[in-house]
Amino acid sequence: MTQKVVSTTINGEPVQFLSEPGGSLLTALRDELGLTGSKEGCNNGNCGACNVVLNGELVNSCCVLAMEVEGADLLTIEGVAQGDQLHPLQNSFLENAALQCGICTPGFIVAAKVLLENEPDADEARIRHWLAGNLCRCTGYDKIVRAVLDAAEQMRQPAAT
Amino acid sequence: MQARNYVAPSSIDEAVAALQAGNGANRAFAGGTDVIIQVRENRRAVDTLVDIKSIPELIGITHKPDGGLRLGAATPCAQIYRDPQVKARFPALVDSASLIGGVQIQSRASLGGNLCNSSPAADSIPTLIALGAIAEIAGPSGRRNVAVEDFCTGPGQNVLQPGELLVALEFPSPAANSGAAFERFIPRNEMDIAVVNAAANITLSADGSTFQAARIAIGAVAPTPLYVAAAGQALAGKPVNDDSIAAAAEAARAAATPITDMRGSAAQRKHLVGVLVTSVLRTAIDRARG
Numbered sequence: 001m002t003q004k005v006v007s008t009t010i011n012g013e014p015v016q017f018l019s020e021p022g023g024s025l026l027t028a029l030r031d032e033l034g035l036t037g038s039k040e041g042c043n044n045g046n047c048g049a050c051n052v053v054l055n056g057e058l059v060n061s062c063c064v065l066a067m068e069v070e071g072a073d074l075l076t077i078e079g080v081a082q083g084d085q086l087h088p089l090q091n092s093f094l095e096n097a098a099l100q101c102g103i104c105t106p107g108f109i110v111a112a113k114v115l116l117e118n119e120p121d122a123d124e125a126r127i128r129h130w131l132a133g134n135l136c137r138c139t140g141y142d143k144i145v146r147a148v149l150d151a152a153e154q155m156r157q158p159a160a161t
Numbered sequence: 162m163q164a165r166n167y168v169a170p171s172s173i174d175e176a177v178a179a180l181q182a183g184n185g186a187n188r189a190f191a192g193g194t195d196v197i198i199q200v201r202e203n204r205r206a207v208d209t210l211v212d213i214k215s216i217p218e219l220i221g222i223t224h225k226p227d228g229g230l231r232l233g234a235a236t237p238c239a240q241i242y243r244d245p246q247v248k249a250r251f252p253a254l255v256d257s258a259s260l261i262g263g264v265q266i267q268s269r270a271s272l273g274g275n276l277c278n279s280s281p282a283a284d285s286i287p288t289l290i291a292l293g294a295i296a297e298i299a300g301p302s303g304r305r306n307v308a309v310e311d312f313c314t315g316p317g318q319n320v321l322q323p324g325e326l327l328v329a330l331e332f333p334s335p336a337a338n339s340g341a342a343f344e345r346f347i348p349r350n351e352m353d354i355a356v357v358n359a360a361a362n363i364t365l366s367a368d369g370s371t372f373q374a375a376r377i378a379i380g381a382v383a384p385t386p387l388y389v390a391a392a393g394q395a396l397a398g399k400p401v402n403d404d405s406i407a408a409a410a411e412a413a414r415a416a417a418t419p420i421t422d423m424r425g426s427a428a429q430r431k432h433l434v435g436v437l438v439t440s441v442l443r444t445a446i447d448r449a450r451g
Binding site for chain 1: 163164165166167169192193194197198200201202209210212214237239262263264265266268269350351352
Protein backbone atom coordinates (compact mmCIF):
# COMPACT_ATOMS: atom_id res chain seq x y z
CA MET A 1 0.00 0.00 0.00
CA THR A 2 1.96 2.97 -1.31
CA GLN A 3 0.69 6.41 -0.49
CA LYS A 4 1.28 8.99 -3.19
CA VAL A 5 1.15 12.75 -3.46
CA VAL A 6 -1.53 13.92 -5.87
CA SER A 7 -1.30 17.40 -7.39
CA THR A 8 -4.46 18.92 -8.74
CA THR A 9 -6.41 22.17 -9.05
CA ILE A 10 -9.51 22.61 -6.90
CA ASN A 11 -11.73 25.66 -7.28
CA GLY A 12 -8.91 27.45 -9.07
CA GLU A 13 -6.28 26.77 -6.42
CA PRO A 14 -3.36 24.40 -6.88
CA VAL A 15 -3.62 21.69 -4.23
CA GLN A 16 -1.53 18.73 -3.15
CA PHE A 17 -2.67 15.89 -0.95
CA LEU A 18 -1.62 12.41 0.10
CA SER A 19 -3.73 9.45 -1.00
CA GLU A 20 -3.84 5.71 -0.68
CA PRO A 21 -4.15 3.79 -3.97
CA GLY A 22 -7.78 2.76 -3.60
CA GLY A 23 -9.02 5.89 -1.83
CA SER A 24 -11.86 7.81 -3.42
CA LEU A 25 -11.78 11.43 -4.46
CA LEU A 26 -14.67 12.05 -2.06
CA THR A 27 -12.64 10.76 0.89
CA ALA A 28 -9.66 12.87 -0.14
CA LEU A 29 -11.81 16.00 -0.43
CA ARG A 30 -13.47 15.50 2.92
CA ASP A 31 -10.75 13.91 5.06
CA GLU A 32 -7.50 15.19 3.57
CA LEU A 33 -8.56 18.63 2.34
CA GLY A 34 -11.37 19.55 4.73
CA LEU A 35 -13.73 20.25 1.84
CA THR A 36 -16.74 18.73 3.56
CA GLY A 37 -19.37 20.35 1.34
CA SER A 38 -19.41 17.26 -0.87
CA LYS A 39 -21.45 14.69 1.03
CA GLU A 40 -21.28 10.93 1.27
CA GLY A 41 -24.76 9.53 0.71
CA CYS A 42 -24.71 6.06 -0.81
CA ASN A 43 -20.97 5.84 -1.60
CA ASN A 44 -21.82 3.73 -4.64
CA GLY A 45 -22.85 6.08 -7.42
CA ASN A 46 -26.59 6.20 -6.93
CA CYS A 47 -27.37 9.38 -5.01
CA GLY A 48 -25.29 12.27 -6.38
CA ALA A 49 -24.62 13.89 -2.98
CA CYS A 50 -20.88 13.83 -3.73
CA ASN A 51 -21.13 15.48 -7.17
CA VAL A 52 -18.15 17.52 -8.33
CA VAL A 53 -17.05 18.78 -11.73
CA LEU A 54 -13.96 16.98 -13.04
CA ASN A 55 -12.40 18.55 -16.15
CA GLY A 56 -15.77 20.03 -17.05
CA GLU A 57 -17.75 16.81 -16.57
CA LEU A 58 -20.19 16.12 -13.76
CA VAL A 59 -19.08 13.06 -11.77
CA ASN A 60 -19.79 11.24 -8.53
CA SER A 61 -16.60 11.81 -6.54
CA CYS A 62 -17.22 8.53 -4.68
CA CYS A 63 -16.74 6.71 -8.01
CA VAL A 64 -13.42 8.43 -8.82
CA LEU A 65 -10.12 7.37 -7.30
CA ALA A 66 -8.20 10.23 -5.73
CA MET A 67 -5.13 9.18 -7.71
CA GLU A 68 -7.02 9.69 -10.96
CA VAL A 69 -7.21 13.47 -10.48
CA GLU A 70 -3.47 14.08 -10.85
CA GLY A 71 -3.23 17.19 -13.06
CA ALA A 72 -7.00 17.58 -13.24
CA ASP A 73 -9.20 20.64 -12.78
CA LEU A 74 -11.92 20.24 -10.15
CA LEU A 75 -14.85 22.30 -9.00
CA THR A 76 -16.56 21.47 -5.72
CA ILE A 77 -19.54 23.11 -4.00
CA GLU A 78 -17.05 25.29 -2.09
CA GLY A 79 -16.09 26.96 -5.38
CA VAL A 80 -19.62 27.78 -6.52
CA ALA A 81 -20.09 31.04 -4.58
CA GLN A 82 -17.78 33.94 -5.47
CA GLY A 83 -16.58 35.11 -2.06
CA ASP A 84 -19.66 36.39 -0.22
CA GLN A 85 -21.67 36.42 -3.42
CA LEU A 86 -23.90 33.37 -3.62
CA HIS A 87 -24.43 31.77 -7.02
CA PRO A 88 -27.93 32.34 -8.47
CA LEU A 89 -28.65 28.64 -7.88
CA GLN A 90 -27.72 28.96 -4.21
CA ASN A 91 -29.96 32.01 -3.80
CA SER A 92 -32.74 30.30 -5.64
CA PHE A 93 -32.54 27.18 -3.44
CA LEU A 94 -32.85 29.46 -0.37
CA GLU A 95 -35.70 31.53 -1.79
CA ASN A 96 -37.64 28.48 -2.96
CA ALA A 97 -37.01 26.52 0.25
CA ALA A 98 -35.63 23.77 -1.97
CA LEU A 99 -34.05 21.89 0.90
CA GLN A 100 -34.98 20.38 4.21
CA CYS A 101 -32.18 18.33 5.73
CA GLY A 102 -29.70 19.72 3.18
CA ILE A 103 -27.49 16.67 2.67
CA CYS A 104 -28.35 16.37 -1.02
CA THR A 105 -28.21 20.12 -1.70
CA PRO A 106 -24.51 20.54 -2.63
CA GLY A 107 -24.83 17.73 -5.16
CA PHE A 108 -28.00 19.18 -6.67
CA ILE A 109 -26.44 22.63 -6.98
CA VAL A 110 -23.25 21.36 -8.60
CA ALA A 111 -25.26 19.13 -10.96
CA ALA A 112 -27.69 21.93 -11.87
CA LYS A 113 -24.81 24.37 -12.45
CA VAL A 114 -23.28 22.06 -15.07
CA LEU A 115 -26.67 21.74 -16.79
CA LEU A 116 -27.45 25.47 -16.89
CA GLU A 117 -23.95 26.39 -18.09
CA ASN A 118 -24.35 24.00 -21.02
CA GLU A 119 -28.08 24.40 -21.59
CA PRO A 120 -29.29 27.78 -20.31
CA ASP A 121 -32.75 27.15 -21.76
CA ALA A 122 -33.28 23.74 -20.13
CA ASP A 123 -37.01 23.21 -19.51
CA GLU A 124 -38.64 21.38 -16.63
CA ALA A 125 -38.54 17.97 -18.32
CA ARG A 126 -34.85 18.39 -19.15
CA ILE A 127 -34.06 19.52 -15.60
CA ARG A 128 -35.90 16.57 -14.09
CA HIS A 129 -34.14 14.15 -16.42
CA TRP A 130 -30.71 15.71 -15.78
CA LEU A 131 -31.19 15.52 -12.02
CA ALA A 132 -32.28 11.86 -12.08
CA GLY A 133 -28.91 10.89 -10.61
CA ASN A 134 -29.45 13.10 -7.55
CA LEU A 135 -31.65 11.73 -4.81
CA CYS A 136 -33.55 13.79 -2.25
CA ARG A 137 -35.60 12.05 0.42
CA CYS A 138 -37.14 15.21 1.89
CA THR A 139 -38.53 17.61 -0.66
CA GLY A 140 -40.30 15.46 -3.21
CA TYR A 141 -38.17 17.28 -5.82
CA ASP A 142 -40.77 19.86 -6.83
CA LYS A 143 -39.19 22.76 -4.99
CA ILE A 144 -35.76 21.76 -6.26
CA VAL A 145 -36.95 21.77 -9.86
CA ARG A 146 -38.66 25.15 -9.34
CA ALA A 147 -35.48 26.54 -7.81
CA VAL A 148 -33.44 25.44 -10.82
CA LEU A 149 -36.02 26.89 -13.22
CA ASP A 150 -35.95 30.22 -11.34
CA ALA A 151 -32.16 30.27 -11.29
CA ALA A 152 -32.09 29.52 -15.02
CA GLU A 153 -34.31 32.50 -15.65
CA GLN A 154 -32.10 34.78 -13.56
CA MET A 155 -28.96 33.48 -15.24
CA ARG A 156 -30.47 34.24 -18.66
CA GLN A 157 -30.96 37.93 -17.74
CA PRO A 158 -28.16 40.16 -19.01
CA ALA A 159 -25.95 41.26 -16.13
CA ALA A 160 -26.97 44.65 -14.65
CA THR A 161 -24.47 47.37 -15.41
CA MET B 162 -11.33 -3.39 1.29
CA GLN B 163 -9.18 -1.26 -0.98
CA ALA B 164 -6.94 -2.11 -3.87
CA ARG B 165 -3.30 -2.11 -2.79
CA ASN B 166 -1.93 -0.33 -5.83
CA TYR B 167 -2.95 2.00 -8.61
CA VAL B 168 -1.18 2.28 -11.95
CA ALA B 169 -2.05 4.27 -15.06
CA PRO B 170 -0.08 2.83 -17.98
CA SER B 171 0.24 4.89 -21.15
CA SER B 172 0.45 2.04 -23.64
CA ILE B 173 -1.37 -1.22 -24.28
CA ASP B 174 1.82 -3.22 -23.80
CA GLU B 175 2.35 -1.68 -20.37
CA ALA B 176 -1.27 -2.35 -19.45
CA VAL B 177 -1.04 -5.98 -20.52
CA ALA B 178 2.16 -6.36 -18.50
CA ALA B 179 0.51 -4.77 -15.46
CA LEU B 180 -2.51 -7.07 -15.75
CA GLN B 181 -0.35 -10.14 -16.33
CA ALA B 182 1.78 -9.36 -13.28
CA GLY B 183 -1.18 -9.90 -10.99
CA ASN B 184 -1.88 -13.52 -11.95
CA GLY B 185 -5.54 -12.58 -12.20
CA ALA B 186 -5.61 -10.34 -9.10
CA ASN B 187 -5.12 -7.10 -11.05
CA ARG B 188 -8.07 -5.48 -12.74
CA ALA B 189 -8.41 -2.96 -15.54
CA PHE B 190 -10.89 -0.15 -15.09
CA ALA B 191 -12.08 2.75 -17.22
CA GLY B 192 -14.85 4.86 -15.67
CA GLY B 193 -14.68 2.78 -12.50
CA THR B 194 -18.41 3.01 -11.91
CA ASP B 195 -18.61 -0.76 -11.49
CA VAL B 196 -15.08 -1.82 -10.52
CA ILE B 197 -14.32 0.86 -7.89
CA ILE B 198 -17.62 0.11 -6.15
CA GLN B 199 -17.20 -3.68 -6.37
CA VAL B 200 -13.78 -3.43 -4.69
CA ARG B 201 -15.10 -1.07 -2.00
CA GLU B 202 -18.03 -3.35 -1.24
CA ASN B 203 -15.85 -6.47 -1.11
CA ARG B 204 -17.55 -7.95 -4.13
CA ARG B 205 -14.27 -8.17 -5.99
CA ALA B 206 -10.77 -8.61 -4.57
CA VAL B 207 -8.23 -6.57 -6.53
CA ASP B 208 -4.54 -6.15 -5.85
CA THR B 209 -3.70 -3.47 -8.44
CA LEU B 210 -6.23 -1.29 -10.21
CA VAL B 211 -5.01 -0.63 -13.75
CA ASP B 212 -6.44 2.68 -15.00
CA ILE B 213 -6.55 2.36 -18.79
CA LYS B 214 -7.74 5.90 -19.56
CA SER B 215 -4.22 7.23 -20.21
CA ILE B 216 -3.80 4.90 -23.20
CA PRO B 217 -4.62 6.99 -26.29
CA GLU B 218 -6.03 4.07 -28.30
CA LEU B 219 -8.52 3.26 -25.53
CA ILE B 220 -10.44 6.53 -25.77
CA GLY B 221 -11.95 7.92 -28.90
CA ILE B 222 -14.46 7.55 -31.70
CA THR B 223 -13.25 6.79 -35.22
CA HIS B 224 -15.61 6.90 -38.18
CA LYS B 225 -13.86 4.79 -40.77
CA PRO B 226 -13.79 5.44 -44.52
CA ASP B 227 -15.81 2.26 -45.14
CA GLY B 228 -18.61 3.58 -42.89
CA GLY B 229 -17.66 1.40 -39.95
CA LEU B 230 -17.16 2.69 -36.43
CA ARG B 231 -14.39 2.07 -33.92
CA LEU B 232 -14.97 2.94 -30.25
CA GLY B 233 -12.05 2.93 -27.86
CA ALA B 234 -13.13 0.59 -25.07
CA ALA B 235 -12.83 3.28 -22.37
CA THR B 236 -14.68 6.04 -24.26
CA PRO B 237 -17.28 7.50 -21.88
CA CYS B 238 -20.98 7.18 -22.73
CA ALA B 239 -21.37 10.98 -22.80
CA GLN B 240 -18.70 11.33 -25.47
CA ILE B 241 -20.48 8.66 -27.54
CA TYR B 242 -23.96 10.17 -27.39
CA ARG B 243 -22.68 13.70 -28.07
CA ASP B 244 -20.97 12.63 -31.29
CA PRO B 245 -23.08 13.95 -34.21
CA GLN B 246 -22.14 11.09 -36.53
CA VAL B 247 -22.88 8.44 -33.92
CA LYS B 248 -26.27 10.11 -33.40
CA ALA B 249 -27.00 10.12 -37.10
CA ARG B 250 -25.68 6.68 -38.04
CA PHE B 251 -25.81 4.56 -34.86
CA PRO B 252 -28.85 5.82 -32.92
CA ALA B 253 -29.21 2.51 -31.07
CA LEU B 254 -25.84 3.21 -29.42
CA VAL B 255 -27.25 6.55 -28.27
CA ASP B 256 -30.33 4.74 -26.91
CA SER B 257 -28.07 2.58 -24.72
CA ALA B 258 -25.37 5.11 -23.77
CA SER B 259 -27.90 7.73 -22.68
CA LEU B 260 -29.74 5.51 -20.20
CA ILE B 261 -26.86 3.83 -18.39
CA GLY B 262 -27.05 5.52 -14.98
CA GLY B 263 -27.51 9.28 -14.66
CA VAL B 264 -25.33 11.95 -16.25
CA GLN B 265 -22.76 11.58 -13.45
CA ILE B 266 -22.27 7.95 -14.47
CA GLN B 267 -22.41 8.63 -18.20
CA SER B 268 -19.49 11.06 -18.01
CA ARG B 269 -17.30 8.18 -16.79
CA ALA B 270 -18.85 4.82 -17.69
CA SER B 271 -17.79 3.25 -20.99
CA LEU B 272 -19.41 0.68 -23.26
CA GLY B 273 -16.23 -1.39 -23.06
CA GLY B 274 -16.58 -1.41 -19.28
CA ASN B 275 -20.24 -2.31 -19.52
CA LEU B 276 -19.26 -5.28 -21.70
CA CYS B 277 -16.38 -6.39 -19.46
CA ASN B 278 -18.57 -6.14 -16.35
CA SER B 279 -20.70 -8.72 -18.17
CA SER B 280 -23.94 -8.22 -16.27
CA PRO B 281 -26.84 -10.21 -17.73
CA ALA B 282 -28.82 -6.94 -17.50
CA ALA B 283 -26.15 -4.70 -19.08
CA ASP B 284 -27.82 -1.96 -21.09
CA SER B 285 -25.32 -1.75 -23.93
CA ILE B 286 -24.65 -5.40 -24.68
CA PRO B 287 -27.89 -6.23 -26.57
CA THR B 288 -27.22 -3.18 -28.76
CA LEU B 289 -23.62 -4.21 -29.38
CA ILE B 290 -24.83 -7.69 -30.36
CA ALA B 291 -27.60 -6.40 -32.62
CA LEU B 292 -25.15 -4.08 -34.38
CA GLY B 293 -22.74 -6.98 -34.95
CA ALA B 294 -19.96 -5.43 -32.87
CA ILE B 295 -16.60 -7.16 -32.58
CA ALA B 296 -14.56 -6.95 -29.37
CA GLU B 297 -10.86 -6.39 -30.05
CA ILE B 298 -8.77 -7.86 -27.25
CA ALA B 299 -5.05 -7.34 -26.53
CA GLY B 300 -3.11 -9.86 -24.51
CA PRO B 301 0.31 -11.32 -23.83
CA SER B 302 0.23 -13.19 -27.15
CA GLY B 303 -1.10 -10.37 -29.30
CA ARG B 304 -4.53 -9.33 -30.46
CA ARG B 305 -7.66 -11.36 -31.05
CA ASN B 306 -11.22 -10.60 -32.01
CA VAL B 307 -14.38 -11.99 -30.42
CA ALA B 308 -17.93 -11.33 -31.60
CA VAL B 309 -19.77 -9.59 -28.76
CA GLU B 310 -22.46 -12.30 -28.67
CA ASP B 311 -19.69 -14.77 -27.73
CA PHE B 312 -18.00 -12.48 -25.16
CA CYS B 313 -20.03 -13.07 -21.99
CA THR B 314 -19.95 -16.56 -20.52
CA GLY B 315 -22.01 -16.12 -17.34
CA PRO B 316 -23.08 -13.44 -14.86
CA GLY B 317 -19.97 -11.24 -14.42
CA GLN B 318 -17.91 -13.65 -16.49
CA ASN B 319 -16.42 -13.42 -19.95
CA VAL B 320 -13.78 -14.72 -22.33
CA LEU B 321 -11.02 -12.36 -21.12
CA GLN B 322 -8.04 -14.31 -19.81
CA PRO B 323 -5.58 -13.03 -17.20
CA GLY B 324 -3.42 -10.37 -18.85
CA GLU B 325 -6.02 -9.60 -21.51
CA LEU B 326 -7.58 -6.20 -22.08
CA LEU B 327 -10.52 -5.06 -24.20
CA VAL B 328 -9.08 -2.42 -26.54
CA ALA B 329 -11.92 -1.42 -28.84
CA LEU B 330 -15.33 -2.21 -30.23
CA GLU B 331 -15.61 -2.36 -34.01
CA PHE B 332 -18.94 -1.92 -35.79
CA PRO B 333 -19.62 -2.65 -39.45
CA SER B 334 -21.10 0.12 -41.55
CA PRO B 335 -24.90 0.17 -41.24
CA ALA B 336 -26.43 -1.41 -44.36
CA ALA B 337 -28.57 0.67 -46.73
CA ASN B 338 -32.22 0.79 -45.55
CA SER B 339 -31.28 -0.46 -42.10
CA GLY B 340 -32.31 0.77 -38.67
CA ALA B 341 -31.64 -0.23 -35.09
CA ALA B 342 -33.05 0.55 -31.65
CA PHE B 343 -32.71 -0.38 -27.98
CA GLU B 344 -35.18 -0.20 -25.10
CA ARG B 345 -35.36 -1.40 -21.55
CA PHE B 346 -38.19 -1.82 -19.09
CA ILE B 347 -37.75 -0.43 -15.57
CA PRO B 348 -40.42 0.57 -13.04
CA ARG B 349 -39.27 4.22 -13.02
CA ASN B 350 -38.07 6.62 -15.69
CA GLU B 351 -34.31 6.57 -15.13
CA MET B 352 -31.52 5.18 -13.01
CA ASP B 353 -32.55 1.57 -12.62
CA ILE B 354 -31.41 -1.91 -13.61
CA ALA B 355 -33.29 -3.45 -16.50
CA VAL B 356 -36.08 -5.90 -15.72
CA VAL B 357 -35.74 -6.81 -19.40
CA ASN B 358 -34.02 -5.06 -22.29
CA ALA B 359 -33.92 -5.65 -26.03
CA ALA B 360 -32.24 -4.42 -29.19
CA ALA B 361 -33.01 -4.95 -32.87
CA ASN B 362 -31.13 -4.12 -36.04
CA ILE B 363 -33.05 -4.67 -39.25
CA THR B 364 -32.40 -4.22 -42.95
CA LEU B 365 -35.36 -3.62 -45.26
CA SER B 366 -35.74 -3.96 -49.01
CA ALA B 367 -35.19 -0.71 -50.94
CA ASP B 368 -38.95 -0.03 -51.05
CA GLY B 369 -39.21 -0.65 -47.31
CA SER B 370 -41.79 -3.45 -47.67
CA THR B 371 -39.77 -6.55 -46.76
CA PHE B 372 -37.30 -7.57 -44.07
CA GLN B 373 -34.03 -8.65 -45.66
CA ALA B 374 -32.10 -9.37 -42.47
CA ALA B 375 -32.44 -8.81 -38.74
CA ARG B 376 -30.39 -9.25 -35.60
CA ILE B 377 -32.23 -9.30 -32.27
CA ALA B 378 -30.73 -9.50 -28.78
CA ILE B 379 -32.35 -9.51 -25.34
CA GLY B 380 -31.05 -8.99 -21.81
CA ALA B 381 -31.85 -9.80 -18.17
CA VAL B 382 -33.59 -13.01 -19.19
CA ALA B 383 -30.66 -15.47 -19.15
CA PRO B 384 -27.21 -15.82 -17.51
CA THR B 385 -25.79 -13.62 -20.29
CA PRO B 386 -27.26 -11.16 -22.78
CA LEU B 387 -28.69 -13.33 -25.54
CA TYR B 388 -28.36 -13.15 -29.29
CA VAL B 389 -31.59 -14.69 -30.62
CA ALA B 390 -30.68 -15.78 -34.13
CA ALA B 391 -34.08 -17.47 -34.54
CA ALA B 392 -35.89 -14.15 -34.08
CA GLY B 393 -33.88 -12.60 -36.89
CA GLN B 394 -34.44 -15.62 -39.11
CA ALA B 395 -38.17 -15.35 -38.47
CA LEU B 396 -38.08 -11.95 -40.17
CA ALA B 397 -35.76 -12.55 -43.14
CA GLY B 398 -37.71 -12.41 -46.39
CA LYS B 399 -41.02 -11.63 -44.65
CA PRO B 400 -43.23 -8.61 -45.32
CA VAL B 401 -43.06 -5.73 -42.86
CA ASN B 402 -46.32 -6.24 -40.99
CA ASP B 403 -47.73 -7.12 -37.57
CA ASP B 404 -47.66 -10.88 -38.22
CA SER B 405 -43.95 -10.87 -39.03
CA ILE B 406 -43.16 -8.78 -35.98
CA ALA B 407 -45.27 -11.05 -33.78
CA ALA B 408 -43.40 -14.12 -35.07
CA ALA B 409 -40.05 -12.53 -34.21
CA ALA B 410 -41.30 -11.51 -30.77
CA GLU B 411 -42.50 -15.07 -30.18
CA ALA B 412 -39.10 -16.48 -31.18
CA ALA B 413 -37.41 -14.12 -28.73
CA ARG B 414 -39.85 -15.09 -25.96
CA ALA B 415 -39.10 -18.75 -26.62
CA ALA B 416 -35.36 -18.15 -26.24
CA ALA B 417 -35.69 -16.32 -22.91
CA THR B 418 -35.02 -18.35 -19.75
CA PRO B 419 -35.58 -15.73 -17.05
CA ILE B 420 -35.54 -16.15 -13.30
CA THR B 421 -37.85 -14.63 -10.72
CA ASP B 422 -36.14 -12.07 -8.47
CA MET B 423 -36.83 -8.75 -6.74
CA ARG B 424 -37.03 -6.94 -10.10
CA GLY B 425 -39.65 -9.14 -11.70
CA SER B 426 -41.11 -12.61 -12.06
CA ALA B 427 -40.09 -15.04 -14.78
CA ALA B 428 -43.58 -14.78 -16.29
CA GLN B 429 -43.45 -10.97 -16.33
CA ARG B 430 -40.03 -11.06 -17.96
CA LYS B 431 -41.20 -13.49 -20.66
CA HIS B 432 -44.11 -11.18 -21.38
CA LEU B 433 -41.84 -8.13 -21.48
CA VAL B 434 -39.51 -9.78 -24.00
CA GLY B 435 -42.42 -9.85 -26.45
CA VAL B 436 -43.43 -6.28 -25.67
CA LEU B 437 -39.91 -4.87 -25.99
CA VAL B 438 -38.93 -6.83 -29.11
CA THR B 439 -42.12 -5.60 -30.78
CA SER B 440 -41.36 -2.05 -29.73
CA VAL B 441 -37.69 -1.98 -30.80
CA LEU B 442 -38.64 -3.53 -34.14
CA ARG B 443 -41.18 -0.76 -34.76
CA THR B 444 -38.62 1.93 -33.91
CA ALA B 445 -35.98 0.20 -36.05
CA ILE B 446 -38.41 0.08 -38.99
CA ASP B 447 -39.15 3.80 -38.63
CA ARG B 448 -35.44 4.56 -38.53
CA ALA B 449 -34.74 2.31 -41.53
CA ARG B 450 -37.38 4.13 -43.54
CA GLY B 451 -35.82 7.44 -42.46
